[in-house]
Amino acid sequence: MQTFSVWVDDKPGVLNRVSSLFRRRGYNIESLTVGHTDTEGLSRMTIVVDTDERGGRLVEANLYKLIPVRRVENITLVPQIARDLAMIKVTATHETRAQVMVLAEVYRTRIVDVSADALVVEVTGTEDKIESLLDMLRPFGVIEMVRTGQVVMKRGSAKPTREERRRIAATAAGAGTPTDLSV
């Protein structure tokens, strides 16, 4: 798996260009999220791709060929915070509701909807945590689930400075300097 943070122009059709690239080159997207950044006109994608390191380099180079792509960072190997949000609708009858709620408590989730025979659990965390909770809830009967896909951010000093953010917004940051992925 290779994980990328990608800064793109917030314009119509950009998501299509990015996803079309993956389709065209035969890369399987494991997860793709997109949202606004703190800079107007700039969106940020987190893309997890099922490929190896060599494939990761090709993905990065190909992403840079898309004009609305401003910056690409392969953050697979850097210290990072990865989060996924899921809402899980689980059967919870009079007999099982308490057990489900205990599990929800253990996983530090929130119950966001309650009906006579079901609960909706909102859980945030790593993919592993969500998978684990899902395994625990399955025996009660999972009615449906929706997940956001991963959002990932580098830890610590990796946070872009104000100057870097300005540069990302203004130009393809890092222009002219080789991007070193061997970290």
Place this chain on the structure above:
Amino acid sequence: MSAETRTGAQIIWESLVREGVDVVFGYPGGAILPAYDAMLDFPIRHVLVRHEQGATHMADGYARATGKVGVAIATSGPGATNMVTGIATAMMDSSPVVCITGQVGSGVIGSDAFQEIDITGITLPITKHNYLVTHPSEVAPAIREAFAIAGSGRPGPVLIDITKDAQMGRCEFDWDAAKPDLEALVRPGHSGGADPLALVRAAERPLILAGHGIILSGAGVELRAFAETTQIPIAMTLLGIGGFPASHPLNLGMMGMHGEAWVNTAIQEADLLIALGMRFDDRVTGNLKTYAPSAKKIHVDIDPAEFNKNVRVDSAVSGDVKAVLGEWLGQVQGVARRPWLDYIARLKGDSPVCDIQNLPDDGHLYAAHVVNDLWRITKGSALVVTDVGQHQMWEAQYYHHETPRSLITSGGLGTMGFALPAAIGAKIGRPDAEVWAVVGDGGFQMTMSELATMAQEELDVKVAVVNNGYLGMVRQWQEFFYQRRYAATPISGPDFAKLAQSFGLWGGTVFARAQVESTIAEARRQRGAVIDFRVEQEDSVFPMVPAGEDLHKMIRRPSRIVETAED
């Protein structure tokens, strides 16, 4: 800034003129009518094509002949979709083309209006970038940025789809404010691996693989200086031909599927490959598992997405090949490399390919002779545009190109029907050049309607039809790999000489070798000519590396040309 407002249509032409455009290739229609109406007030030569595919190939041929951006224009719907093949051709061969298409009014987009098609969606994977312009104020910025994108970095096609209301609406025209953010178009490089010059110094059997990038970056002088200093021989890709003089002793000729046997052997035995502006296409590598097994590989390319795509390399250098070679030149010393060069010379010496030029006239007309005679008669100075197939490979083998941009051919996409329109574009870009379109009878019939364009524009393009009555390259594959079962490859055609005459062009037919020289001479005296060369029907291109086979496992030319069943 002028307070005067202009229509989007006027801004299209004003912007094109300011970008240095004086000719466009196009075909009018409903959604592009406002632009065509405005065109009459600008110093633009419009070449009316007979099919929009022709417009894109002409713009492509113009771009490849001149190095400038070629421009094609068409209406929405079918006008735009007819451009798709030409756009893809330009994309695969990194040719700078800007296509402008009309689009239905922005208010009806998405309603399946008459002649509405999502051309930006369709061309998304075959353009460097594209635009849907729905307001006149977006016209100038889109055109300026499109030209910057098409011509910079690794060149390629850009499409601008402009709605009818964006053409008709008015706004202020401010050229300076439309300047693109060029800095934002610069992308990070991606160099890495071993020190390339250390690899060069350590090599005993090095080989340069020169591709289209040499021509695109104008690196001929640097390549020559580098090769002569280091005494490294050069193998050419099809699109690299012309980037280094054919007559230079270090030029070995073309590599790959129909490359010279000694070139492919040298690649397989080299201990270092220096790939300059080429992309290790499957047609030049053969089986990747056995490709150049003992060679270290250096890859210089302006597009980092090419590194390690097909062939794993030991050293990747991203940048303009001219700049990289210029930098290297100061850091290499002269070397004598006799053993390696002598070895290659011996490989060359016993190659049966050399013999074909010396074959006696046995009454048969061989395509290789036709091409070689054309080379001799034009003193190698013609600008040759080829179509795709056997004649294309014979041209590459037997017409020896000395200068860049003297061979234009569809390499990556292999687009039949490319040659005639591309030759028309090339002739318009370089009116002083002697332009020959070398075509097969199959490909020519795909776009021969552009003879009408040629006649209407009074262009002096010569067409050599290598006519064997077959879709020759496919027939050759059927002969070699499908037990000579000729499914759908025999093809008839018109009398090409009479066809030419019907367009008011000169036409001639050649049946025997003795007629070749005089007919070519006559055609050269005419303005616009077609020669129908009735060549040997079942001749094949040799050597041949079967698709996916090891590069050194070539099918060689039989010692004597096999005569066909009809003889």
